[in-house]
Amino acid sequence: MAGETIKQSAEKQIKDTIEDNRDREAEVLPIDEEEEAVSLQKVGTEEMIQEGVHNYSSADSYVWPADDKVVQKLEWFKDQKLALMMHWGPYSQIGIVESWALSDADAYWSRNCIDWDVSGEEFKKQYFDLNKTFNPIRFEPEKWAEIAKEAGIKYLVFTTKHHDGFCMWDSKYSEYKTTSPDCPFHTHRYADICSHLFESFRKRDIGIAAYFSKADWHIDSYWSERFDRGNYQYRGPSYDTSENPKEWERFVEFTQNQILELGSKYGQIDIMWFDAGWVCKENKQDIRLGEIIEKIRKFQPGMLCADRTVGGAYENYVTPEQCVPDEPLGIPWESCITLGTSFSFAYEDTYKSPREVAGLLIDIVAKGGNLAINVGPQPDGRLPQGAVKSLLGLGEWLKVYGEAIYGTRVCAPYKKNGIAFTKKQDKIFALETFEKDTDEVPSQVIIPYEGKVSRIYMLDSGEEVDFKKTDTGYLLELPKWKKEKAPIARVYCIE
Template identity: 75%
Template sequence: MSELDQLEEIEDMVEEGVHNYSTEEHYVVPTDPKVLAKLEWFQDQKLALMMHWGVYSQIGIVESWALSDADAEWSRNCVDWEVTGEEFKKQYFEMNKTFNPIRFQPEKWAEIAKEAGMRYFIFTTKHHDGFCMWDTSYSDYKITNEDCPFHTHRYADVCAHLFEAFRRKGIGIATYFSKADWHIDSYWSTKFEKGSYQNRGPSYNPSDYPEEWERFVQFTQNQIMELGTKYGKIDIMWFDAGWVCKENNQDIRLGEVIDKIRKFQPGMLCADRTVGGAYENYVTPEQCVPDKPLSIPWESCITLGNSFAYSYEDNYKDPREVVNLLIDIVVKGGNLAINVPPQPDGRLPQEAISSLKGLGQWLKIYGDAIYGTRVCEPYKKDGIAFTKKDDTVYAIQGFNNETDVVTTEVFIPYEGKVKEIKCLKTNEVLEFDKKDNGYMVHVPEHHSDEAPYARVFSLI
């Protein structure tokens, strides 16, 4: 493959802000036993709360992407200002001067996440626009700087307070960090040949300006080290902007800094998404679910609404949809990272909270069929999904609509030997008949006009 073909392939991994994901063939199994143990922990968790929050939340547009002139056609279509691209970028970069989420309540967020059944938390410490949600020593473009009105608030160091609040609820911490930084002049600058025109990559060829690129590398590594050493226990570092990689002539030597951090954070996972290799410990399908089970660790990041960033007219998935999405992912061996965008005032949208609570209520009853499970053939067949934990197989029957008929007989197409079948909700032992390709289970009548989100049977 030519260098040009490689670059085009890397760019194709992102289309209109949505990332594709690495294939199983590109996966490198870690050799560090502590990382391997952490991957087992990761595959037990199944459910994460993801959050994109930054200056862009104030005006309800897509996060960062409108700054890229190469992405202007799709990312600026919601901007009605009669301004040039340069004026738009100037106004965007000055939104730090109005970002003041005075209703931010980190403990409340953590309580909601716990009630929803979340097991780990992925938070945008910095998106491509370069605005830092922690008190970094390496950039003034941050929420704690004096030109941001929120800097006087007691929760000004957002990451510090969020991470501590979530840890107190027993929820793991993952730091989302963009390897690109469209604010720092060692990545984007008008002094190079392209002038003011910017795309996703740096304003220059790193091979032509190695000293400039090294300045950016040191800046990036310093920020990653800050997050990895000054903000308590980190379970996962989750890196976006997959075009910033060695294969694209944008090598930030990520492995160097991750290896240093692992001396303080043994076993910490690294998700260098879409890059492959030793530092993409799990892959991250975005806004999609693989058609079949993957043989490697993975996590689908999917929005609860229509977009990752807060949108004033957003429509959120209801609990039924989220439950069945989670089931579809878990039976294929993956985790669901469900993205909930906070409002610009610091609260979570009420409709989103209601959906999360509905998910949590289902998990309180049926969580044993989700958490800590692994894939189980036949995975999903005839409307029944399967998971397994130790010697127990879980058969999950989902209902996509509240008007679906809930029968008193359920055929479970499982061909393994079964001694006992129980209703997981009531622990009631159920009668069943062995058939050629499975078991016909006799279930008590469902006393409700509305079908459940899903019901689960345990097979022993």
């Protein structure tokens, strides 16, 4: 079977893989603080990538949209707060990082679970052949959408195509896709994965963001052995685009056709989410993204475009990865953070608890951002049970406290002394979070809020709370906590 060698190797070394993934997650910092960040050439702003984790654009490079419909859509985006991100493709079969192991320049970290008795060239061939064994016959888009709805998810960010070029939709511009005859899944009723998944989520009033990589390591107009680099491939094109304008134009036409296909044949798309900013930053030419986005906006008015790390008019919001900014950014943003240890599916992975995810969400929302929590589906088409349990636990919390999350905006002092703040119209929410089940739950709490207060009550019960003004805020007198475990958060409504 194609890919069997690396599959066996991955299974033998899976414990090492998981530990490596955990180490990478634990070490994630804002990239400009990493001493060994891989620095790329720059056009305008600089992008750095450390082991597949991207930096995010600064507020200085943000361009507020002039299109009123895009402005209105940004307000919708800021109301949503919680997205489900999904990285899924043939790579999920062997439990390795998505796509990156194909790049020879990134082999030092991305092939850490690959049997090095297999040459790099043999590995790349085996990877590209994984489409011939991808057969997720237990994929049920309605179940995914129902889980997302119960979890409180408001929009989906789904990888229609990652850097490896494999299309999760029936693209007429590529044969490397789920509906191609050499992919066993092509006979399944859900073979056009994007079509069925998007429709299932829309039926539950969950928005759609189509993730699309501007790189395509499968098509020969981007990667080819015909140029000086030969077999050795880097994340960028394998040729100088200024010296090969016809080849580059061939790639641009292919890319624009696929983007238009997604934007015109797959129903309402709320956001187009573009990865691989280096594609344009390393070249004098680019893919002329604005042309195709404006064409789509003629029939999808206001559709947002997240041209991540590029800045400018088509990065309508910025995307911190595996980190949360220290302060509000003052512009629209979304942190994409893994629920487990990896964006792609990892065997025997561990997942953040509902308490941890709620804490992340509160921190992000208090700073004016959204959380895109990532789950990598299993190769058989199911969502991992550990991930589902965590998502549903988060949903139970949001059913009670969602008013303090959804549709809110930043409120000074944002976060102070363990208390996070949000606001909705004239109502202020103060969220007191607890990191562990065993944390002490005090009977006296100081809310460090400086505005005038006439009334404070508990969001869950509606019970009014006695308080008095102090030099540091408002002192609340609360009943003794009688439950065995600390709550995820106590939420106070301030009027």
